[in-house]
Amino acid sequence: MAKDSIQPRRLPKDYKSEVKPTWCPGCGDFGVLASLYQALAQLQLDPTKTVVVSGIGCSSRLPFFVETYGFQTAHGRVLPVATGIKIANPELTVIAVGGDGDGFSIGGGHLVHAVRRNPDLTYVVMDNEVYGLTKGQTSPTSPLGFKTKSTPFGSADAPINPMAWALASGVSFAARGFSGDPKQLAELIVEGIQHPGFAFIQTMSPCPTFYNTFDLWRARIEDLPPDHDPTDRMQALAQAFRDDAIPVGVFYREVRPTLESHTRVSAHPLKKNGPEFDVRSLLETYR
Amino acid sequence: MxxxxxxxxxxxxxxxxxxxxxxxxxxxxxxxxxxxxxxxxxxxxxxxxxxxxxxxxxxxxxxxxxxxxxxxxxxxxxxxxxxxxxxxxxxxxxxxxxxxxxxxxxxxxxxxxxxxxxxxxxxxxxxxxxxxxxxxxxxxxxxxxxxxxxxxxxxxxxxxxxxxxxxxxxxxxxxxxxxxxxxxxxxxxxxxxxxxxxxELVMSGNQALVAGALAAGCRFYAGYPITPASDILEEMARRLPGLGGAVLQTEDEIAAISTVVGASIAGVKAMTATSGPGFSLMQEMLGLATMAEVPVVVVNAMRAGPSTGMPTKMEQSDLNIALYGGHGDAPRIVLAARSVEDCFYQAMHAFYLSETYQMPVILLTDQSLSHRTETVPMPDPNLVPVVERLRPSPEEYASYRRYALTESGVSPMAVPGIDPTPFTATGLEHDEYGAPNYTPAMHTAQLDKRGRKFEVVAEALCGIQPPLGCLSYGVPEEEAEVGVLAWGSTAGVVRETVEELAAEGYPVTALIPAVINPLPAQRILHFARNLKAVIVPEVNRSRQFAAWVKAHTELPLISVNKYGGLPFTPAEIRAKIMEFLVTRPTKELAQEVTYG
Incomplete structure (x- = not known):
């Protein structure tokens, strides 16, 4: 506690790095970034003990804009890299970020496994239903019939329902927010970080350049019903499958053992607190 | 008898x-x-x-x-x-x-x-x-x-x-x-x-490799089951938790190496092991480890390929992918273990190099070496230094640059949760601080930085002695007429044959490097300087090692290739050497035997 009195209270702007965002004006990801600054400040997270990890895509540029440790990895690999960081040092706060292409297409295979292992990570997906960095192709969440340069006759592939997918895979925390409501989104991110386990946060984050859904989504977004029970996975799934609206809020939460509760580097080599080990004692067993 | x-x-x-x-x-x-x-x-x-x-x-x-x-x-x-x-x-x-x-x-x-x-x-x-x-x-x-x-x-x-x-x-x-x-x-x-x-000890190559990795301080292992590397995963799963380490069986090999890269960024020496098909899947992340300068050790226990090939048969056919597998300008350190004992030393060596130079190190073994057992004299772990990676000193905190353009190319690597100097690692080309930077000058400067590290490695490795460096067998090189230049597990059969021939009075010698990249080209040229023939036996059809040596030395080499999924036998090596021997011992000690 004494330490807190020495360290001045960090403000959201204190988490802002010197690297300026490369996003287009009006990009939903600005709202997500602002929410993240807000959440980090609200939790007073230590930038030297926080790692923001991403894959590849517009939204995966985010770690550069945050004054914490960061790692922008390869396309689709954010979750296994983040898992490795968390296992290596469970004291770190690890926040994974990325887009719908990164998380649900090229990295889709990792999502279910991260979810089932339940590492204590927060995964913020900025879903804009389009590929932005490669300049406007269809994405795994794009609507059926979506016309882009890669689908000039309309996409023939039905979209993924990421919320239902995460819930059906057994996620221990699932929420949805909207970049147009950074205040609520910051609250959801705070809850996600505080959740002891894998927190999946789908953020509806429109792309003004290639698929401007801002007004469309704003009109359809509404809070989850007041009587929604976030401990009921079936209720959460029913909300995830709604097509009359885009509900936002905490869909589901449960506390179950995390990955690091059984699989972690308990003796970090740089802290030199591991057991004494002479390999010759191991080698002797081969006589 | x-x-x-x-x-x-x-x-x-x-x-x-x-x-x-x-x-x-x-x-x-x-x-x-x-x-x-x-x-x-x-x-x-x-x-x-x-x-x-x-x-x-x-x-x-x-x-x-x-x-x-x-x-x-x-x-x-x-x-x-x-x-x-x-x-x-x-x-x-x-x-x-x-x-x-x-x-x-x-x-x-x-x-x-x-x-x-x-x-x-x-x-x-x-x-x-x-x-x-x-x-x-x-x-x-x-x-x-x-x-x-x-x-x-x-x-x-x-x-x-x-x-x-x-x-x-x-x-x-x-x-x-x-x-x-x-x-x-x-x-x-x-x-x-x-x-x-x-x-002595009786161990398999995979067991020796795990012991070497643990001795080097490996405390995280991730892997996906694949023959003949699965028992490395199993052995690690038995040993690591007791040492304060962790093992994760991942959903695929991409996740395995990704998790290893993550653990390494967080300051833990980490390794994965696989075989050909899994190694193919790891190439992109190896590129990231090169670009972001993350130490990782990747073992490829080679088996007969391509594709699923023959999972339980040996082959030395993954040298090319180890050397050239990634895209971009990304030299990698490639080591090849030569015996069960060498699996121990090269595993330690791999960690030493990877941590010192902050880059991936690929250690090649193969199915025959992974699963065979041998008597091994008790290895001496003190023969290979155990190192910690270079991290920023307190004087550097204020102006910390993760990718500083240093003379050696090696720049201090801060560890989250340990060092008070946050930075963002990335697979994008970046400036000294790690921020994306696509200018021609910066790409050139950072490529030179990463390349310089590799040149420093090459220089540091040129004089290394056994057990890590080149092994020599047979008569002294200057007295030899025929030399055998081999790599990987073919070392054993070459050693036996060449020693036998030398004992019988034939002027035969052998050189077997463990470091394949950077290749000890000067050492190989020195080895070959007086030889009438240099024979390169390898278990593949495409003469991968011979081509690699030729590219670096322009030596005329005689390839001997076998590719049925089984290792060479002494008779096969002997027969090839005999073809090129002009001088016979004055006293014909041995009868040349042709085996069926």
């Missing part, structure tokens, strides 16, 4: 005859009696059924290769005879299951029928056939029976104490049956062990 080495093979049906477990226990007991051993095994890729074989080569002196013709074949069934009789020397010993199948026709060696199945049935030991066979072998060939009994009791008794008594009975039944029914002396027995030779 006493012989210096004895080569014994057992063939049977997978899942029925328990050939491998019998072979392993016999090997350990023979090694404990003071012999050197070298085993080889083949087994089907199927779960149950199919032919399996185990061979033990034991000697009073080191046995670096699997040998040539069999002295003894124990055929548990007729198929084993069909499959292996051609490998048996014409005057060899055949043991078959009397009463279960007929004595094979057309074999002029010594044949012993032993009723293995019947004895097992009479004693009501349905699974005891392999132990009955071991008891019989012991009796016939004069292996130390007490040692065998003690080894079986110690190794199998703990897991299944209820079988200690039946195991004892089975061993004794085979032993006694031979004593009672076979009076004649076998044509050869191993000479008594060297009494000054202390029994």
């Amino acid at each position: 006493f012989v210096e080495t004895l080569l014994l093979r057992m063939g049977g049906e997978s899942g029925i005859d328990n050939v491998i477990s019998a072979g392993d226990i016999l090997t350990l007991s023979v090694a404990r009696s003071g012999y050197h051993v070298h085993t080889f095994r083949t087994y089907p890729a199927e779960i149950k059924g199919g032919p399996v074989m185990f061979q033990l080569r034991a000697g009073v002196r080191p046995v670096p290769s699997l040998g040539d013709q069999l002295d003894v074949l124990l055929a548990f069934n007729e198929e084993a005879w069909e499959l292996h009789h051609q490998a048996l020397r014409p005057d060899g010993v055949l043991i078959y299951d009397l009463g279960e199948h007929d004595a094979p026709q057309g074999f002029n060696g010594v044949t012993y029928g032993i009723p293995l199945e019947r004895l097992a049935r009479d004693l009501n030991l349905r699974k005891g056939k392999n132990l009955i066979a071991l008891g019989a072998l012991c009796s016939l060939f004069g292996f130390d029976f007490q040692e065998l009994q003690a080894t079986v009791k110690e190794k199998w008794g703990k897991a299944r104490p209820e079988f200690v008594e039946s195991n004892r009975i089975a061993l004794l039944a085979g032993y006694q049956w031979v004593k009672d029914h076979i009076q004649e002396e076998v044509p050869y027995r191993l000479a008594p062990p060297d009494p000054t030779h202390e029994p």
Whole structure:
């Protein structure tokens, strides 16, 4: 506690790095970034003990804009890299970020496994239903019939329902927010970080350049019903499958053992607190 | 007659005859009696059924290769005879299951029928056939029976104490049956062990590799099951938690290396191991580790490819992907282990290089090396320095630049949660701080930085001595006429053949580097300076190592390639050397033998 009195209270702007965002004006990801600054400040997270990890895509540029440790990895690999960081040092706060292409297409295979292992990570997906960095192709969440340069006759592939997918895979925390409501989104991110386990946060984050859904989504977004029970996975799934609206809020939460509760580097080599080990004692067993 | 080495093979049906477990226990007991051993095994890729074989080569002196013709074949069934009789020397010993199948026709060696199945049935030991066979072998060939009994009791008794008594009975039944029914002396027995030779360790390549990695400080391992690397995952899973480390079985090989890269960024020495197909999947993340300068160790236990290929057969055909597999300008350190003992040292070496130079290191082994066992003198972990990566000093905190353009190319790497200097690592081209930067000047400068590290490695490695550096065998290079330049597990057979030829008076020498990239080109040129022929044997069709050496030295090389899924034998190496030898020893000590 004494330490807190020495360290001045960090403000959201204190988490802002010197690297300026490369996003287009009006990009939903600005709202997500602002929410993240807000959440980090609200939790007073230590930038030297926080790692923001991403894959590849517009939204995966985010770690550069945050004054914490960061790692922008390869396309689709954010979750296994983040898992490795968390296992290596469970004291770190690890926040994974990325887009719908990164998380649900090229990295889709990792999502279910991260979810089932339940590492204590927060995964913020900025879903804009389009590929932005490669300049406007269809994405795994794009609507059926979506016309882009890669689908000039309309996409023939039905979209993924990421919320239902995460819930059906057994996620221990699932929420949805909207970049147009950074205040609520910051609250959801705070809850996600505080959740002891894998927190999946789908953020509806429109792309003004290639698929401007801002007004469309704003009109359809509404809070989850007041009587929604976030401990009921079936209720959460029913909300995830709604097509009359885009509900936002905490869909589901449960506390179950995390990955690091059984699989972690308990003796970090740089802290030199591991057991004494002479390999010759191991080698002797081969006589 | 006493012989210096004895080569014994057992063939049977997978899942029925328990050939491998019998072979392993016999090997350990023979090694404990003071012999050197070298085993080889083949087994089907199927779960149950199919032919399996185990061979033990034991000697009073080191046995670096699997040998040539069999002295003894124990055929548990007729198929084993069909499959292996051609490998048996014409005057060899055949043991078959009397009463279960007929004595094979057309074999002029010594044949012993032993009723293995019947004895097992009479004693009501349905699974005891392999132990009955071991008891019989012991009796016939004069292996130390007490040692065998003690080894079986110690190794199998703990897991299944209820079988200690039946195991004892089975061993004794085979032993006694031979004593009672076979009076004649076998044509050869191993000479008594060297009494000054202390029994050594008996390990597989994969076990030695795990020990080396742990000695180097590896505390995180991630992997996806794949033959022949799965037992590295299993061994790590047994050992690491007790050392404060962790193991994760991931959903695929991409996740395995990604998790390893993550753990390393967080300051933990980390490794993954795989085989060809998995290694193909890891290429992109290896590129990220190069670009973001993250130390990782990746083991590729090579098997016959391409694609799924032959999962349980060896090949040295992944050198090209190890060297060239990634996109972009990304040189990698590639090491190749040469023996079981070397698996220990090169695993330590891989971590040393990877942590020192902050880049991926690829360690190549292969199926024959991964799964064979050998006697190994107790390795000395102090021969390889254990290092921690360079991290920022307090004076550097204020102006910390993760990718500072240093003279050596190595720049301090801050660790989250440990160092108070946050930065963002990235696969994008970046400036000294890590921020994306696509300017021509910065790309050139950072490529030079990463390239410089590699040049510094090359320089640092040029003078390294064994056990890490080049191994030499045979006559001194300046006296040699023919030289053999080999890599990886082919080292053993080359060593044995070249040493034999040199002892017979032939001017033959061998050089076997462990560091394949950066290649010790000057050392190889020096080796070749007086030679009339340099022979490069490798188990692949595309002459990958020869092409790599040629690219660096422009030496004319004679390739010898074998690509059936099996390692070279001494006779094959000897025959090739003989083709190019002009000078014969003045006293023709050896007769040139052509093997079938």
